Every structure is written in C-alpha cells, then in structure tokens.
Amino acid sequence: MTSEVYMPSPVCLVENLNGKLKANQEALGILSNIEQPLVVVAIVGFYCTGKSYLMNKLAGKKSGFSLGSTVQSHTRGNWMWCVPHPQKEGSTLVLLDTEGLGDVEKGDNQNDCWIFALAVLLSSTFVYNSMGAINQQALDQLQYVTELTDRIRTRSSSDQDEVEDSDEFVSFFPDFVWTLRDFTLELKANGHPISPDEYLENSLRPIYGTGQNNKETELNLPRFCIQKFFPKKKCFVFERPVSGKQISHLESLQDQDLKSDFVQQVAEFCSYVFKCSKVKTLSGGIRVNGPHECVPRLESLVITYVNAISSGSQSCIENAVLAVSQTENAAAVQKAIAHYDQKMSQKLQLPRETLQELIDMHRASEKEAIKIFMKNSFKDINQVFRTQLETSLETKLEEFLKKNAQASSDRCIALLQDIFSPLEEDVTQGIYSKPGGYRLFIQKIQELKKKYYEEPKKGIQASKITCMFWEVAHLFETVE
Structure with missing residues (x-):
C-alpha cells in the first residue's frame, strides 16, 4: 500500500457507454491503493460551461x-484525478x-x-x-435535484414513508457550491450591494402570489429541494475570462492574458474548496478511506x-453501506488472519513442551488479530464478522x-x-x-x-512414543 498516489493525468472512473x-x-485500482482520507469534489453542469x-x-x-470548446460534450462518464491535498496534509x-448534462446527442434524460x-x-x-444569472430557467435546469428522492433512498425497509425525513439525506449529502460563469449582473438588492451567497439565498426564496397553486408548486420545487438537501451552500460568480474567440483556447492562456477579476475569482473559489471541503463521509459520520480507522x-x-x-433499482444508501461493510469487514477478517499467521510463524517452533505454552501463544496472537480487525472493520452488525474471525482462529489453534x-x-x-x-546393529551382528x-x-x-531422556524439545508425545518404543525394545531382552 502507498500512502500517497501520483496521477499525472485524470482517468475515467465511471464509463458511460x-x-x-x-x-x-x-x-x-488506483483508489484501492490510497490509504489517506479522501476529500471528494465533484462538478456537474451543462456541457460547454467551463466545468473542466x-x-x-x-x-x-x-x-x-478535457476542455470542450465546441458544441459537443467532451467528457463522457465520470473522470477522476487524485492529487495530494494542497492544504490538508495526510x-x-x-x-x-x-x-455535460443536456447533451442533445444523448437524448436520454434518465442517464443525466x-x-x-x-x-x-x-x-x-x-x-x-x-x-x-440564477433565474427560473437556471432553477428549472436543476430538475435533477427534484428527482434525487426518486433515485436515492436512505433506508431499505419496505414500509418506510413515501416522503423521507430530509435529515437523513442531510447526513450524507455533500456541501453545495453554485458557480455562475460569464456573470454580468451587478450584485445589488434594493439598491444595496450583496454578496454572491446572499444572491443565492435570495434566489432560493419561494415564490408566492401567482394565484396558481400548481404553478407555484412547480416553480418552488427546485428551491425547496436545494434548501432541504443542501443546508450548507456557497455561491461564486465569474466574469467572462477573455473576449471573443480566445475562450476556445483558455487552457493555453497565461493568467496575465485573462481578466484580473476572473483570475481573482478563480483563486477565491479554489481557496474555499481547499479550506472548507470535508473528508467524504457516509450517514452516521463514517469517514471514507484511511489506514488507521x-x-x-x-x-x-x-x-x-x-x-x-445498472440493475435499474434505486440507489439505497442503507444497502450501499451494508454492502460496503460486508466487503470491508471480509477484508478486515483476512487482514487479521494474516497478522495472526505472521505472529504465530515468528514465535512458533514445534514441538512445544506443553499444551498450555501453545495455547498462550495462540491467545496473545489472537488478541492482536482482533485488534487489527476492530481497526479495519465498520458496522459489523451483530458481530457476525468478528465471530467468523474468532471461529477461524480457533480452527487454526x-x-x-x-x-x-x-x-x-x-x-x-x-x-x-x-x-x-x-x-x-550390534544385536544383529551378535555382539x-x-x-x-x-x-x-x-x-x-x-x-x-539416559541419552534419550536428556535430549530437549521432545514435546507432548514424548511419553507415549517412548512407551511404545520400550515395548518393542523389550523383545530384544531375549538375546541371552
């Protein structure tokens, strides 16, 4: 295992074929070699909006x-790039x-x-x-947020309520950052300057008074969902980085070739992500990755x-955690058994003089193995895997x-x-x-x-084997 991964370029994590x-x-395979806690930042948006x-x-x-500069979406699937965290050592x-979402060539909203x-x-x-800007069209494009409850369940029980408690989603949902590109509006409300965060909060306020209840529900649904699922929200606005067609060559331009406000805005965005993004956790505050947890x-x-x-089912968080726990706990059992085998092989030179000596060695190695298991397992419901480990070690004993x-x-x-x-030989020769x-x-x-009895390390079978031998040797006493 390596403590730090080096990736010179991104690789595809999830293919979309x-x-x-x-x-x-x-x-x-790259992820499996990372033992450090993971801060996972994902970006989503319509194609050709400058995500990459x-x-x-x-x-x-x-x-x-890949930066798309044409009318086609360049990125297919989910691409991953693992780098050392610039501010959080370890x-x-x-x-x-x-x-990109909304690519007309896909023609499949479900896939998006x-x-x-x-x-x-x-x-x-x-x-x-x-x-x-954040307007109704922009909010309507966030239709995917409104469908999260249809795509994701927190519990697997069949009798759960149709509408789940939002607190359960909040426990594992990520922090939300809305980045607005080519933003040209002046950030003011009622004649007073406002921050991008205030602009976001104002935009997410429900709309009432249209006189059409169904229309109000439709308009407010994405607002309610963002407020409910993402309690921690942040907004960044970016002016257009360059003028004209230079935008198609953005990756080849130096900072001095870009508008200074844009450079500063990107720096503030990166600084926030580095400082405020947390280690990926599951429901219950379970941290993802790390060698000593x-x-x-x-x-x-x-x-x-x-x-x-792929199976066409809802992605159930509870089932996902249980499935992952089974995989991880099975691996923790094997790691513990390997540690036990190593310790016993280092200490064990057979035969031992007493059974108790061997049992004491076993118990000491077993104790260390269980400690290894506890360090690497999680959610071992009813201690199923610990019992499996203890049974395996007793069999080894x-x-x-x-x-x-x-x-x-x-x-x-x-x-x-x-x-x-x-x-x-002497008896055979008639001496x-x-x-x-x-x-x-x-x-x-x-x-x-006497010479035989003085030999050490004969083990627990010494008496039995000796008695059997003396019975045979007694036959030679008829030599006279």
Whole structure:
C-alpha cells in the first residue's frame, strides 16, 4: 500500500457507454491503493460551461480534464484525478469531472439524472456549474435535484414513508457550491450591494402570489429541494475570462492574458474548496478511506452505486453501506488472519513442551488479530464478522495442536532411531550373544535411555512414543 498516489493525468472512473454506466477497473485500482482520507469534489453542469477548467485549477494544472470548446460534450462518464491535498496534509483530493448534462446527442434524460445522482453520492463537495444569472430557467435546469428522492433512498425497509425525513439525506449529502460563469449582473438588492451567497439565498426564496397553486408548486420545487438537501451552500460568480474567440483556447492562456477579476475569482473559489471541503463521509459520520480507522473504501462505494444503477433499482444508501461493510469487514477478517499467521510463524517452533505454552501463544496472537480487525472493520452488525474471525482462529489453534503433536511424534521417533540404531546393529551382528552379553545389553540400554531422556524439545508425545518404543525394545531382552 502507498500512502500517497501520483496521477499525472485524470482517468475515467465511471464509463458511460450507450447510456450504461460501468466502473473502470484501472481507476478502482488506483483508489484501492490510497490509504489517506479522501476529500471528494465533484462538478456537474451543462456541457460547454467551463466545468473542466475549474477542476484543472483545483488540481493545480493548466490542463488535464478535457476542455470542450465546441458544441459537443467532451467528457463522457465520470473522470477522476487524485492529487495530494494542497492544504490538508495526510489527505488526498479526489476531483470528479462529469460529462455535460443536456447533451442533445444523448437524448436520454434518465442517464443525466443518474450522472447527477452519482456525483452527489460520491462527493463531499458538490459543485453545480452554470452560465449567467440564477433565474427560473437556471432553477428549472436543476430538475435533477427534484428527482434525487426518486433515485436515492436512505433506508431499505419496505414500509418506510413515501416522503423521507430530509435529515437523513442531510447526513450524507455533500456541501453545495453554485458557480455562475460569464456573470454580468451587478450584485445589488434594493439598491444595496450583496454578496454572491446572499444572491443565492435570495434566489432560493419561494415564490408566492401567482394565484396558481400548481404553478407555484412547480416553480418552488427546485428551491425547496436545494434548501432541504443542501443546508450548507456557497455561491461564486465569474466574469467572462477573455473576449471573443480566445475562450476556445483558455487552457493555453497565461493568467496575465485573462481578466484580473476572473483570475481573482478563480483563486477565491479554489481557496474555499481547499479550506472548507470535508473528508467524504457516509450517514452516521463514517469517514471514507484511511489506514488507521474503521472505514469503508471509496472504490467499494463506486462499485455498489454503479451496480445499483445498472440493475435499474434505486440507489439505497442503507444497502450501499451494508454492502460496503460486508466487503470491508471480509477484508478486515483476512487482514487479521494474516497478522495472526505472521505472529504465530515468528514465535512458533514445534514441538512445544506443553499444551498450555501453545495455547498462550495462540491467545496473545489472537488478541492482536482482533485488534487489527476492530481497526479495519465498520458496522459489523451483530458481530457476525468478528465471530467468523474468532471461529477461524480457533480452527487454526486446533490445526496447530495437531501439528504440534505430529512434530513431537516425528521428533521422538527420529531421536530414538538415531540413538538406538547402533544398538540394533550390534544385536544383529551378535555382539551380545555370548556369556555376560545380557548384562552388557541391559547396561547399554540404560546408557541410551539416559541419552534419550536428556535430549530437549521432545514435546507432548514424548511419553507415549517412548512407551511404545520400550515395548518393542523389550523383545530384544531375549538375546541371552
């Protein structure tokens, strides 16, 4: 495992092929090698709105994510770029650039809805990028927010209420940042200057008094959903960076070639994201990734969510957490068993003299293994995986006991053969078949027995094997 990942350029995390989403194995492999906590920033918006430019700036690069300068959407699927976090030492910044929404070539609104939902599910900061001012058209384009409850459930119980408690969504939804590109309006309200954040809050206020209840509900639905799902909101406005057709070559321009206000606005946006974006968490405050905590892995979340989308089902957070916990806890069991095996192999030299000595070694290694499991597991409901681990370790103890007994038998037999084989040769040659030979034979037997008993590390089978051997050796006492 590496503590820090180096990616010279982005890779596709979730492929979008013919409207079907599929996790990319190369990207999953990169995520699996990251042990640091992950700050995940995803950006979503309509195509050709400058999303990728902002993500490249967050990566500290001029290029990387593809910048679309034509009427076609350049980015397909979700692309990932993992870089060291510039301000939070020991953390990795994961940037997710999504394909543009509303591409007429796709002709599939459902696909856009899942792209939007997947970005929400995976991120800790969710950036929505749009052009111009916040007006009803801009809010209407956020129709995907209104469909989140249709795409995502927090609980798997079949009898849950039709409308779920918004607090459950808030517990795992990311912070919301709205970036307004090519913004030309003067930020004022009632003749007084206002901040971009105040502008956003004013724009999200419900509209009443139209006299048409159905129309008011339709107009206010995206406002209500943004307010409900994203309690922490931020807004940034960006003026047009350059004039004319230079915009199509934005990535090749230096800061001095851009409008100074735009450069400053981008710097403020990056500073906010670096400072305020949190480590990705699941419901219950469970942090994603990290080598010394009970945490799930981001690659497991990607697989779980994409599989749910591919199956055509709602992406259920509860089921996703449980699925990830099963994967992570199974891995934690294997890690604990590997630690146990390593400790036992370092300490264990068979045979041991007593069973208690072997059991004590087992218990000490078992204690360390359980500590390893607890450090790497999470949501082990009813301690199913801990019980599985303890059962596996008890089975290993039984195997060690059998190996110890066999090692003791092998040791004793080898010693007896080594010590008494010369005596057997002497008997065969008739050395003791003479007057006084029996007395010499008994004397030799006693000498060899003494030598055998003085040999160390014969183990728990010493008495049993010795008795069996003496019974056989007694046959030789008829030599006289």
